[in-house]
Amino acid sequence: MxxxxxxxxxxxxxxxxxxxxxxxxxxxxxxxxxxxxxxxxxxxxxxxxxxxxxxxxxxxxxxxGLTLRDRQIANLAALTALGGVEPQLADHVRYSRRIGLTAAEITEVIVHLAPYVGLPKALAGLRVATATFAEADRGTADTGTDGNTADTGTDGNTADTGTDGNAADTEADTESDTVAESATEEARA
Known part of the structure; x- marks a missing residue:
């Protein structure tokens, strides 16, 4: 043939x-x-x-062609760009930490996306990352009441750190400030 x-x-x-x-x-x-x-x-x-x-x-x-680290960076970028996939983004933040990416590196990947995917999606991605870093610091996988990963709110919305259901909530959050400070210190090291 x-x-x-x-x-x-x-x-x-x-x-x-x-x-x-x-x-x-x-x-x-x-x-x-x-x-x-x-x-x-x-x-x-x-x-x-x-x-x-x-x-x-x-x-x-x-x-x-790509290392596992490179694949995880691509996943973080793709999931942040998609939006609306907070449980999967939280999983990949955890996976990235497990294979050696620092909180500062993960944060920088998401910050780097802002001009490409838009500020709201980058902020939402940072909220998920912050909540996921905080849960790792506490040694918990889910602090919500609905089984959604990275939920620190009381309303069942993933990656919500407030009480009103807004995932990109800007309410005062000392926990995220602490995580951001830790990421900054980690980046300086």
Whole structure:
């Protein structure tokens, strides 16, 4: 069969899909709690977590060309730019910290995005990062009442540090001031 008559796609480079590598990478990024999250999602959408682990963590993440650190910076940027995905952004802030990015570096990635994605999205991303840094300092994964990660409010809104439901809330927040000061000190070190 000549290349002109070969079925479409038979000459493409095979993509990696390695379920075991996906689970290993997810465990490295998310820690021991990853299995519980996947189990809950599988109860809701059977097979979907396996697709996520296999195609994303066992596929896209396994490609050559970028380090895990570079991939996490790209994820932070993409999720901040998207907006409305605060639980996923909080997860990737945690993952980034687990692989060695500092709070100051994560903060700077988000600040750098402001002229490209807009100030409201950058501020919302910083709110998520601040709440996630604070929860790590407290040793908790969720301080809200609704199961949403990075929720420090009382109304069930992710990444809300106030009480009115506004994720980009500007109410006085000494905790975020402390985290910002810590990030600044970390950057100077």
């Amino acid at each position: 000549s290349p002109a008559t070969a079925p479409a796609g038979t000459d493409l480079t095979p993509a990696p899909f390695d379920r075991a590598a996906g689970h290993a990478l997810l465990a490295e990024l998310a820690g021991p709690g990853a299995g519980a999250t996947l189990g809950g999602l599988d109860a809701l959408a059977p097979g979907f977590p396996d697709w996520i682990v296999t195609s994303l963590f066992g596929g896209t993440y396994q490609r050559p």
